[in-house]
Amino acid sequence: MEYEEVIVRRGSRGRVPMIIAVHSRALGPAVGGVRLRRYPGWRDGLEDALRLSKAMTFKCAAADLPFGGGKTVLALDRATPLTPEFRQAILDDLGEFIASLGGSYIAGPDVGTGPADMAVLRRHTPHAFCLPENVGGTGSSSGPTARGVLAALRAGMRHVFGSADLSGRTVLISGLGSVGALIAEGVHGARILVSDVDDTKREQANENGYEWVDPAQVLTTPADVLVPAAVGGVFGPDTIDRLKVPLIVGPANNQLTDDSVAELLAAREITWIPDFVASAGGVIYTLGREIERLDHQAATARVDAIESTVDRILKAPGTPLAAAMSLATERIHPRTKETTRA
Numbered sequence: 001m002e003y004e005e006v007i008v009r010r011g012s013r014g015r016v017p018m019i020i021a022v023h024s025r026a027l028g029p030a031v032g033g034v035r036l037r038r039y040p041g042w043r044d045g046l047e048d049a050l051r052l053s054k055a056m057t058f059k060c061a062a063a064d065l066p067f068g069g070g071k072t073v074l075a076l077d078r079a080t081p082l083t084p085e086f087r088q089a090i091l092d093d094l095g096e097f098i099a100s101l102g103g104s105y106i107a108g109p110d111v112g113t114g115p116a117d118m119a120v121l122r123r124h125t126p127h128a129f130c131l132p133e134n135v136g137g138t139g140s141s142s143g144p145t146a147r148g149v150l151a152a153l154r155a156g157m158r159h160v161f162g163s164a165d166l167s168g169r170t171v172l173i174s175g176l177g178s179v180g181a182l183i184a185e186g187v188h189g190a191r192i193l194v195s196d197v198d199d200t201k202r203e204q205a206n207e208n209g210y211e212w213v214d215p216a217q218v219l220t221t222p223a224d225v226l227v228p229a230a231v232g233g234v235f236g237p238d239t240i241d242r243l244k245v246p247l248i249v250g251p252a253n254n255q256l257t258d259d260s261v262a263e264l265l266a267a268r269e270i271t272w273i274p275d276f277v278a279s280a281g282g283v284i285y286t287l288g289r290e291i292e293r294l295d296h297q298a299a300t301a302r303v304d305a306i307e308s309t310v311d312r313i314l315k316a317p318g319t320p321l322a323a324a325m326s327l328a329t330e331r332i333h334p335r336t337k338e339t340t341r342a
């Protein structure tokens with residue numbers, strides 16, 4: 001089994017299956033978000049926990065963090081309404097569960113949970129991060145996530161265009177949400193195109209002087225850089241033929257339908273910066289501040305170091321995905337140096 005520990009427990013208050021998967025602690029305590037969503041059965045939740053905890057190991061290792069990969073899934077059934085009381089009961093159960101692990105797993109927010117839920121866990125255990133600002137946490141991670149994407153973008157620009165200067169370049173941002181809007185504010189000098197399935201964002205785009213692109217046209221609109229900042233699974237064998245961009249870098253998780261798409265993008269001479277590298281700014285910053293107790297400057301410097309990580313990945317042979325995976329793997333399993341005796 002490639003996982004260090006996988007525990008499934010049913011909470012005594014909420015009676016919801018809670019799955020904590022610890023993929024690896026080779027580099028430090030396992031960190032990973034708490035996913036609270038409905039599943040056909042708890043075994044489907046288990047699959048998610050296994051897949052996502054492994055992805056966290058690689059995300060942390062690629063970011064050179066002293067943490068391993070873990071994940072929690074709280075597998076709701078399809079029917080029970082998620083009332084505030086029920087939510088509280090589930091989180092109290094989980095808080096006790098995490099406390100019983102003695103620090104081998106540290107929880108953060110993920111799909112279905114946020115900083116306020118982490119504050120509930122903190123009543124039971126110190127092993128939760130990304131707390132609201134009013135209880136001493138760093139609050140939303142969107143700012144450092146956007147900062148990390150901009151760092152990755154600079155490295156990508158240098159690789160593709162020979163300069164990180166965005167003047168006269170066209171940047172197309174898909175998803176004008178909390179991260180996408182901050183990226184748009186940060187791409188100084190560029191012509192900015194934005195797109196969102198939420199049509200009410202059109203006004204926000206107009207007010208800021210961004211040009212609007214219909215979501216159906218995103219994959220066929222020519223631009224210098226495409227920034228996926230909405231949902232995953234956007235690049236697959238049937239969609240990438242239409243792309244008219246030389247560089248893709250953005251925060252959206254799991255952008256490729258599967259890893260083999262990285263080869264197809266490379267064959268089309270499109271530079272794709274792996275999402276788990278580009279999107280790591282939030283986790284780097286919040287862990288740094290709340291768990292490692294770094295000051296703002298030191299944690300921000302770590303986020304900015306995404307630029308040199310991407311430089312390194314883009315200089316390595318093979319696709320950027322293969323290079324990022326191999327960088328992470330080297331850190332997780334450093335090759336033991338052979339010693340010879342005289």
Ligand SMILES: NC(=O)c1ccc[n+]([C@@H]2O[C@H](COP(=O)([O-])OP(=O)(O)OC[C@H]3O[C@@H](n4cnc5c(N)ncnc54)[C@H](O)[C@@H]3O)[C@@H](O)[C@H]2O)c1
Pocket residue numbers: 140141142143145174175176177178179180195196197198201215229230231232251252253279280282
């Ligand atoms: N917030 C973070 O710190 C963080 C960290 C790592 C990764 N991410 C990932 O980055 C992405 C953006 O995160 P966010 O916090 O800004 O989310 P968000 O929910 O604030 O914004 C997402 C935006 O995308 C839009 N959208 C949804 N589907 C779309 C589609 N098919 N085409 C165009 N627009 C679409 C939504 O209307 C929304 O405006 C997500 O994939 C998220 O998982 C976020």
